[in-house]
Amino acid sequence: MELSFKNNFSLKEFILENQQYFEGKLLNEAINVKDKIEEIRAIGNINLLKNANNIVLFVIEERKEELIAFAKAEGIVWAKYQLTLAFKLEWIQALRRTLWNFLYHYDKLRGETLSLEAFYEKEKNYNEYIDQFFSNFFINYSKYKDELLEDHRKLVENLSVPIIPINKEICVLPLIGTINSQRSMTIQEKVLFEIKEKHIQTLIIDLSGIAHIDEEITNDFMKIIEGASMMGCRTILTGLRPEIVRGVVLTGINFNHHADFKGTLQQALNEVLFK
Numbered sequence: 498m499e500l501s502f503k504n505n506f507s508l509k510e511f512i513l514e515n516q517q518y519f520e521g522k523l524l525n526e527a528i529n530v531k532d533k534i535e536e537i538r539a540i541g542n543i544n545l546l547k548n549a550n551n552i553v554l555f556v557i558e559e560r561k562e563e564l565i566a567f568a569k570a571e572g573i574v575w576a577k578y579q580l581t582l583a584f585k586l587e588w589i590q591a592l593r594r595t596l597w598n599f600l601y602h603y604d605k606l607r608g609e610t611l612s613l614e615a616f617y618e619k620e621k622n623y624n625e626y627i628d629q630f631f632s633n634f635f636i637n638y639s640k641y642k643d644e645l646l647e648d649h650r651k652l653v654e655n656l657s658v659p660i661i662p663i664n665k666e667i668c669v670l671p672l673i674g675t676i677n678s679q680r681s682m683t684i685q686e687k688v689l690f691e692i693k694e695k696h697i698q699t700l701i702i703d704l705s706g707i708a709h710i711d712e713e714i715t716n717d718f719m720k721i722i723e724g725a726s727m728m729g730c731r732t733i734l735t736g737l738r739p740e741i742v743r744g745v746v747l748t749g750i751n752f753n754h755h756a757d758f759k760g761t762l763q764q765a766l767n768e769v770l771f772k
Contacts, residue, residue, distance in 0.1 A: 502606040508557050511603050519553075520546050522598060526591035530584050541578035543571075549592050556596070556626040568630045572637030576645070582638065589631050596623065658687040666698035667769055669762065673706030681717040688721055692730045699769050700725055703762045705736025712748045722755045732756040733765045 501514045512519055523546070524531045530545070537543050548571065555564035575585060600619070604611060611619070657680055661669045670688065691697060704710075710718070722732045734756050737745075745752070752758075759765040 500602055500606070502603075504607070506603075508600070508603055509554065511606075512553060512557070512599055515599070516550065519595060519599060520549075523549060523591055523595045526594050527588050530588045530591070533584060537580060537584070541574050541580060543574060543578075543580075545588060549588070552592060552627075552630060553596055556623055556630075559622070559626065561626065561629065564626060564630055565633045568633035569637045572634040572639075573641050575634075576638045576641035582635075585634065585638075586631070589627065589634075593624070593627050596627075658684050660687065660691045660700075662695065663766070663770070666696070667701070668695065668697050668699075669701045669703060669766075671703040671706065671762070674708070676707060676710060676714050678713065678717070681714055681721075685717065685721045685724065689724050689728065692725055692728045697730050699731045699733065701733045701735060701762065701765045701769070703736045703765075704734060704741065705738070705762070707736075707741065710741050710744055712744075712750075715745055715748050715750050719750055719752065719755075722752060726755045733759055733769070735759045735762045735765045 500511075500518060502511060506514065524534075530537075534545055537545060548567075551567060552564070554560070555567065571585075574580075575582070600623075657674075659671060661671070663669060668691070670684075672684070676684075688700065692700065725732050732755065734752065735758070737758065759768065
């Protein structure tokens with residue numbers, strides 16, 4: 498396919514006039530992405546070819562602010578729909594090669610020979626713009642991914658420390674599974690924060706779902722109970738199985754000054770609600 502050219506064509510007009518050729522050349526350069534075009538469009542409603550044309554126009558017209566804004570939006574979309582970052586890298590590199598191919602043909606058809614200084618200045622400007630695009634794309638891609646991970650972390654923390662309000666003053670914290678040092682720290686932070694935010698007067702911690710508590714975790718629980726007491730919150734422990742009680746007794750740690758004990762959660766609720 499021959500390139501269409503007129504002597505008065507600007508670079509933008511030359512590329513737009515030969516858009517079909519440009520897109521074909523771009524697809525041939527992006528070997529792995531080529532077969533993913535429709536899949537990417539279906540997943541994230543992303544038209545890679547249209548977006549490539551936008552990027553090229555931003556670059557050759559040196560529309561830096563629009564280029565960066567477009568890159569940021571693209572980064573978020575790719576992260577949101579979990580599209581492969583390697584495809585984007587290959588696509589941008591293919592776009593860079595295709596643009597330089599067109600620059601070569603444009604100057605050749607115009608019969609213009611650039612000086613060494615002019616060539617390197619053009620190379621510097623265009624490549625810097627393309628690098629700016631990918632840099633801002635990657636930063637916002639990573640930022641969105643990090644925010645997702647943080648949201649998931651907070652969700653897991655909330656699920657692992659489910660403080661349930663019974664009324665304005667009473668809350669229940671049912672704990673299930675294994676308590677390690679990391680989770681113990683999370684429990685402490687969440688308990689003290691919720692006592693302050695919700696003005697909790699009584700916190701019932703149900704341990705019937707806990708399999709084992711070692712000496713380190715027992716010490717951590719003591720700190721949680723002492724902290725709650727310092728904030729004016731009464732703590733009631735329920736559901737302690739015999740093996741857990743034996744373990745606590747062996748540590749020599751005494752909870753009696755800061756916590757009350759009830760056999761079951763129901764007994765604790767009956768006392769605090771109906772006494």
